[in-house]
Amino acid sequence: MLFPRLATAALATALFALPAGAETLPMPTGPVILTISGEIENTNGDGTAAFDLDMLRALGESEIVTETIWTPDTHTFTGVRLKTLLDHVGAEGDEITAMAINDYGVTIPFEDATETGPIVAYEMDGAQMSRRDKGPLWVIYPFSSSSDYRTEVIYSRSIWQLDRMTIEE
Amino acid sequence: MTEAFSNRRKGDASLWRRGRLLLAAVGLLCVIAITFLVSEIVQEMRFLNSASSDNVHWVLSQAEVEFLEFHNAIDLARQSDDPETLNAVIVEFDVFYSRMMTLGTGSLYADLRAIGNFGYPVSVIREKLDAMIPLIDGSRPELRAGLGTLAAEADEIRPLLRRVATTGLQFFAERSDESRSSVAVTMLRLALITVALVLALVVLLSHTRRVSNQTERRGQELADAYARLNTILQTSLDAVVVSDLQGKILNFNAAAERIFQYSRDEVIGRNIAEVLIPDDYRAAHAAGMARMRETGEHRVVGHGRIRLESKRRNGQIFPVELAIEKAQAGEEEVMVAFLRDISHRVASEKELVEARDKALAGEKAKAEFLAMMTHEIRTPLNGLLGNLALLDKTPLSSAQGRYVRNMQISGGVLMHHVDTVLDVARFESGVSVAREEVVHIGELFQNIVDSQASAAEANGNQMLWGWVGEPADWVRIDASRLRQVLLNLVGNATKFTRDGRILIEAERSAETTGEMLEIRVIDSGIGISEEDQERVFNDFQTVGDANFAGQAGTGLGLGIARRFVEAMGGEIGVESTPGEGSVFWLRLPLVLADGPGKPEEHSAAAPEAPGRDILLVEDNEINLELAREMLTGLGHRVTEARDGEQAVAAASGHRFDLILMDIRMPRLDGLGATRAIRSGAGASRDVPIVALSANVLPEARDSFTEAGMTGFLPKPLTEDGLLQVIARFCSGAKPAPDPAPQPPEPAISPMDRLRRRYEDETRTLFDWLATGPADRAEIAHRAHQVAGSAAAFGQSELREALVAVEMAADRNAPELGATIAAARTAWENAPAPTLS
Numbered sequence A: 001m002l003f004p005r006l007a008t009a010a011l012a013t014a015l016f017a018l019p020a021g022a023e024t025l026p027m028p029t030g031p032v033i034l035t036i037s038g039e040i041e042n043t044n045g046d047g048t049a050a051f052d053l054d055m056l057r058a059l060g061e062s063e064i065v066t067e068t069i070w071t072p073d074t075h076t077f078t079g080v081r082l083k084t085l086l087d088h089v090g091a092e093g094d095e096i097t098a099m100a101i102n103d104y105g106v107t108i109p110f111e112d113a114t115e116t117g118p119i120v121a122y123e124m125d126g127a128q129m130s131r132r133d134k135g136p137l138w139v140i141y142p143f144s145s146s147s148d149y150r151t152e153v154i155y156s157r158s159i160w161q162l163d164r165m166t167i168e169e
Numbered sequence B: 001m002t003e004a005f006s007n008r009r010k011g012d013a014s015l016w017r018r019g020r021l022l023l024a025a026v027g028l029l030c031v032i033a034i035t036f037l038v039s040e041i042v043q044e045m046r047f048l049n050s051a052s053s054d055n056v057h058w059v060l061s062q063a064e065v066e067f068l069e070f071h072n073a074i075d076l077a078r079q080s081d082d083p084e085t086l087n088a089v090i091v092e093f094d095v096f097y098s099r100m101m102t103l104g105t106g107s108l109y110a111d112l113r114a115i116g117n118f119g120y121p122v123s124v125i126r127e128k129l130d131a132m133i134p135l136i137d138g139s140r141p142e143l144r145a146g147l148g149t150l151a152a153e154a155d156e157i158r159p160l161l162r163r164v165a166t167t168g169l170q171f172f173a174e175r176s177d178e179s180r181s182s183v184a185v186t187m188l189r190l191a192l193i194t195v196a197l198v199l200a201l202v203v204l205l206s207h208t209r210r211v212s213n214q215t216e217r218r219g220q221e222l223a224d225a226y227a228r229l230n231t232i233l234q235t236s237l238d239a240v241v242v243s244d245l246q247g248k249i250l251n252f253n254a255a256a257e258r259i260f261q262y263s264r265d266e267v268i269g270r271n272i273a274e275v276l277i278p279d280d281y282r283a284a285h286a287a288g289m290a291r292m293r294e295t296g297e298h299r300v301v302g303h304g305r306i307r308l309e310s311k312r313r314n315g316q317i318f319p320v321e322l323a324i325e326k327a328q329a330g331e332e333e334v335m336v337a338f339l340r341d342i343s344h345r346v347a348s349e350k351e352l353v354e355a356r357d358k359a360l361a362g363e364k365a366k367a368e369f370l371a372m373m374t375h376e377i378r379t380p381l382n383g384l385l386g387n388l389a390l391l392d393k394t395p396l397s398s399a400q401g402r403y404v405r406n407m408q409i410s411g412g413v414l415m416h417h418v419d420t421v422l423d424v425a426r427f428e429s430g431v432s433v434a435r436e437e438v439v440h441i442g443e444l445f446q447n448i449v450d451s452q453a454s455a456a457e458a459n460g461n462q463m464l465w466g467w468v469g470e471p472a473d474w475v476r477i478d479a480s481r482l483r484q485v486l487l488n489l490v491g492n493a494t495k496f497t498r499d500g501r502i503l504i505e506a507e508r509s510a511e512t513t514g515e516m517l518e519i520r521v522i523d524s525g526i527g528i529s530e531e532d533q534e535r536v537f538n539d540f541q542t543v544g545d546a547n548f549a550g551q552a553g554t555g556l557g558l559g560i561a562r563r564f565v566e567a568m569g570g571e572i573g574v575e576s577t578p579g580e581g582s583v584f585w586l587r588l589p590l591v592l593a594d595g596p597g598k599p600e601e602h603s604a605a606a607p608e609a610p611g612r613d614i615l616l617v618e619d620n621e622i623n624l625e626l627a628r629e630m631l632t633g634l635g636h637r638v639t640e641a642r643d644g645e646q647a648v649a650a651a652s653g654h655r656f657d658l659i660l661m662d663i664r665m666p667r668l669d670g671l672g673a674t675r676a677i678r679s680g681a682g683a684s685r686d687v688p689i690v691a692l693s694a695n696v697l698p699e700a701r702d703s704f705t706e707a708g709m710t711g712f713l714p715k716p717l718t719e720d721g722l723l724q725v726i727a728r729f730c731s732g733a734k735p736a737p738d739p740a741p742q743p744p745e746p747a748i749s750p751m752d753r754l755r756r757r758y759e760d761e762t763r764t765l766f767d768w769l770a771t772g773p774a775d776r777a778e779i780a781h782r783a784h785q786v787a788g789s790a791a792a793f794g795q796s797e798l799r800e801a802l803v804a805v806e807m808a809a810d811r812n813a814p815e816l817g818a819t820i821a822a823a824r825t826a827w828e829n830a831p832a833p834t835l836s
Helices: A002-016 A053-058 A082-089 A152-157 B003-049 B056-079 B083-105 B107-113 B116-137 B140-145 B147-235 B254-260 B279-295 B343-393 B398-428 B441-458 B479-495 B530-535 B546-551 B557-567 B621-633 B644-653 B670-679 B698-707 B719-730 B748-770 B776-792 B796-810 B816-829
Strands: A034-038 A049-051 A062-067 A074-081 A095-100 A105-109 A119-124 A138-140 A162-168 B239-244 B249-252 B306-311 B317-329 B332-341 B437-440 B462-468 B474-477 B501-511 B514-523 B571-577 B581-589 B613-617 B637-641 B658-662 B689-693 B711-714
Touching (some): A049 A053, A053 A074, A062 A119, B056 B083, B056 B147, B083 B140, B083 B147, B116 B140, B239 B254, B254 B332, B437 B441, B441 B474, B441 B776, B462 B796, B479 B501, B557 B571, B613 B621, B613 B644, B621 B719, B644 B670, B658 B670, B658 B719, B670 B689, B711 B719, B748 B816, B776 B816, B796 B816
Parallel strands (some): A034 A162, B658 B689
Antiparallel strands (some): A074 A119, A119 A138, B239 B249, B317 B332, B514 B581
16 A cells, blocks of 8 residues: 555655645635644644635646435536545545534545545535535545445545544554 | 167167256256346345435434534524624534435435425425525624524424424335345245255256266166177187278187187287288279278178188188178278188088098999999890790700790790899989880870780789770870889789789879879789888888799889889879789879870881891890891891901991991990991991990990991890881881892781681670670670770770770779760771781
């Protein structure tokens, strides 16, 4: 597991011209919608990395077109790839504890964070998601692409109204 | 293969077919079951794979929790002025709103929403929440002022939400039950199919085991059969060689090893031609094999046992008895040859044949010797009798005349015995050949009666013959043998009958094999006892009777008769009652023939023959004198020659009418002399030459003809024989230039007298018959007497008619009157009586 992760880190470094080693992330200028804590290298606070919407948008947009069991019809979700996000903060761990506004929490293993895996979505059908529409952030897996993603475990990991992540060994 | 075995194989085959059908059915069942099972499981898996439910129980209770959080936040905000409490109200509203939106729009809950108790409260709650939005999103002071309203609204939402939660839970509980029961059904099916599969497997297994047992048993049977076959092959006394159609040896048994002296391993795979076929036969063998391969024609194969030659390892060629059959061995055609070394058998057969040939040659030599010796005896005996006859014509005292006649009688008996022995010897040596000719059978009987009548009369016997039923006239038969047989039978009857009757009866009878002629010689003599009847036809058997001891002969007569009759294709037998008489019968195939226009009168021409010029060649002085006396007595002129050289010399200078040539002579024999005369240019080179010989064997006659002789006259010479020869060979020749004086004319007056007497007797007979006499015995007697004369006077029809009268009278037959009438007609139509 060590090697692919190093390779992925190197790729991310090349993409975003990030210097190796610990780095201070820019500070959020808008309302903070996501705070990542735990085993991360790059921070912008007291061991945490806080993100506003623009910072997330700056990490590159990914789209997943899928149905969900919680919504009617097919929707286009736009967000940042979970893997990109983890790389960005220099996460070094095995699992992510993701928490919602109402303190609903799930554990997402690092293995889920692949190039085609889940995104942390902030738009549905081109519109930003409000808190009432399960926003501002919703972890979306590509449910329609494979039955592997249509399991109760995955459904449980698909957390909405996300606002915190803790990277754990 | 036995039939039982092949039947069992047929049974096995059908069992096997049934087994295969069963197997196929079970297999198909399995495939269907497995397909069904797999599809079922796939369906279940698909259902299980894509979980269509989130943790709904949790979601529903979470909705209540979030509602309580919202309600709690409102309560907290009403009790405090802290602006954070208002923020908490907004956040908890959003969270609850979001939850209710999920329940109201999420595809997961579509089924649930169809239930009124769920869908309706959810939509009511959502309407109430939507109604709250202006207040929530409005200014803070307004929100704080509206908290009371919010609390009241929330209190209304609470029971609705409770209803939603309980309905949802109940729904999902039911669905879970359904899902479980569906799984249970699938599981049950799975179990059933598993059981079915296991059963199918058990069936398959047992079938496979049975098939395997069968295969094993068949294998064992095959092995046993093979072992048996091999034992048979190896213990067979005949060599068994199996080859393919090219002749390559495939099998070679122990007997083959022994016979051919090759070991099995040496010859397997080699060609029959190079190993077992003698070099001389190889080309023929190769041609035969090629022919068989190309055209399928077999000259040896399948033709049973044949004899050929074969070759051993050491090159020895030996005879074999061989049978080859073609057989199908699996895909291949093979030839199976069974060979038997028959060299020992052939050798012993050869020995046997040699031994038999030697024995036959010995027998023949003996018979020939006997025949030769008998001839040698006849020749001097002939001289003796001839001279006795001549002596009898000279003036003799009465005592001398009596002695001469006694000698003549003794000589005649001796001649008869010698002739009898000669007959047997000739028959046994195989030189006696049947000579069929066309004869008038009635005439033959008449001649026998005529010739024997006087002998019969000497014993006081009356002799006659006649037909029973329809008569036959011209027939094709070996007359000479028949005559001899009848003479023998009649002679016997005469010998053993005193003052009685001897009757020859002839009768035609139709048998399945063709028409037969039965001739019975019936006598009223002493008869033959039962045990003697069985042996009278054996050789050297005489029947002893004190009264007739003097009559005993060689005991060969009836033996010869039996041989002759059998050689003619007939049979002979006897029935007799001692003291009353005997019936000797013989049955012969009857072949009717067309007779010549007029019966030949052999001796008729002889007296008319003019005197001939004859060369007589004979080295034996007595025989020469005898023959000369006879010839001159007949009025011919005789020139004598005592050997072949003299004969050739005489013949070259003078043309004779006839040459009578003895065969065995000193210096030049008769055959050499004949060749010399025929090949020379002498005056008599083409005149008839007649052989005089005691050797009557057909080979001898053939050699005479080869030498150029024209005819043959057996010794001893008789006047009759000479007459016939001269009549036959000199009829066309011109009379000799100096004819001998004619023999004295027979006295005419006695002939006329005889004829007149005959005419008187005949007329007297018919006059007497016209008076209707009742004494049948007298009728028979007188008819018989006149019948005997009629033949002599050339009135054969009258004779036959009178014989019929006699027989009818004898048998006291009712047709006597008719036969008398027929005889009268024959008499009236008869030609003038002439003595020939």
